[in-house]
Amino acid sequence: MSLKAEDVSYRYPGAGGPAISSASLEIGKGELVVVCGKNGSGKSTLIRCLAGLIKPSQGRVSIDGQAPEKARRAIGFAVQFPERALFERTVCDEVAFGPRNMGLPPDEVDRLTGQAIDAVGISRDLMSVAPRSLSYGRKRLVAIACAIAHRPGYLFLDEPAAGLDYEGRTRITGLIKSLKAAGMTVIVASHDPLDLLDICDRLVVLDGGRVVADGPPSVESLGRAGITSDTIELARRLQSCGINVREAFSPEALADSIVEALK
Numbered sequence: 533m534s535l536k537a538e539d540v541s542y543r544y545p546g547a548g549g550p551a552i553s554s555a556s557l558e559i560g561k562g563e564l565v566v567v568c569g570k571n572g573s574g575k576s577t578l579i580r581c582l583a584g585l586i587k588p589s590q591g592r593v594s595i596d597g598q599a600p601e602k603a604r605r606a607i608g609f610a611v612q613f614p615e616r617a618l619f620e621r622t623v624c625d626e627v628a629f630g631p632r633n634m635g636l637p638p639d640e641v642d643r644l645t646g647q648a649i650d651a652v653g654i655s656r657d658l659m660s661v662a663p664r665s666l667s668y669g670r671k672r673l674v675a676i677a678c679a680i681a682h683r684p685g686y687l688f689l690d691e692p693a694a695g696l697d698y699e700g701r702t703r704i705t706g707l708i709k710s711l712k713a714a715g716m717t718v719i720v721a722s723h724d725p726l727d728l729l730d731i732c733d734r735l736v737v738l739d740g741g742r743v744v745a746d747g748p749p750s751v752e753s754l755g756r757a758g759i760t761s762d763t764i765e766l767a768r769r770l771q772s773c774g775i776n777v778r779e780a781f782s783p784e785a786l787a788d789s790i791v792e793a794l795k
């Protein structure tokens with residue numbers, strides 16, 4: 533069971549060149565895959581093709597062997613800035629919208645709604661408040677609860693941490709980790725994936741609509757996405773001083789590596 537993209541290209545109507553060119557990918561059940569690249573590199577377009585929200589101009593996508601439009605129940609998608617699309621009177625109604633729309637019986641809708649709210653770590657006391665009145669970070673969690681309420685096997689998150697403060701980003705990273713631990717396949721588009729490098733299985737790098745790297749995150753693949761960090765720079769400087777530290781993305785991993793190298 534997997535998600536497969538074969539030679540997928542997409543051209544927006546009226547646009548000059550393609551936004552995605554000949555992308556081929558296979559994402560296995562339970563994987564956490566981060567799609568990164570500079571602004572305009574095609575991240576949103578690619579994940580929208582993978583989720584069947586737009587149809588490739590060329591090539592094909594299949595989800596567990598089916599066309600994405602036939603696999604709706606298997607897919608959850610949170611668009612970029614999803615909090616702008618919260619419109620129901622209460623958090624409960626907002627999260628219940630998807631399962632209700634699928635025609636599930638009311639007691640099943642209630643059960644799924646409660647479970648989704650618990651999964652994202654929002655207090656059930658907030659179920660009766662208006663989603664628009666919540667903090668920015670909580671709105672983002674509600675939006676993710678909406679995307680997972682019908683228990684999709686494949687969850688797509690487009691820039692889930694964009695615009696959030698440190699605490700909000702930490703919560704989203706923790707949530708992604710727990711969804712993966714619960715067996716969900718999670719595909720995240722992010723121009724700033726540093727928070728996810730320690731927990732993701734694969735980094736797919738796009739450049740000008742083409743997949744230019746696909747594998748475990750490495751300093752080289754990040755470089756192709758134009759990404760560096762203080763931690764990566766520090767590791768590089770230590771290596772150039774003859775201190776044999778490993779590639780590390782988080783300060784914690786680098787600290788461990790320095791201790792090891794100095795032993």
Ligand SMILES: Nc1ncnc2c1ncn2[C@@H]1O[C@H](COP(=O)(O)OP(=O)(O)O)[C@@H](O)[C@H]1O
Binds near residue numbers: 551570571576
């Ligand atoms: N609705 C649209 N119509 C025309 N071109 C678009 C549209 N959306 C995105 N594009 C173009 O497609 C390319 C890829 O965009 P996008 O997938 O949004 O990139 P990213 O998510 O990596 O920032 C960019 O050149 C962008 O300008």
Ligand SMILES: [Mg+2]
Binds near residue numbers: 575576577612690691
């Ligand atoms: Mg985007």
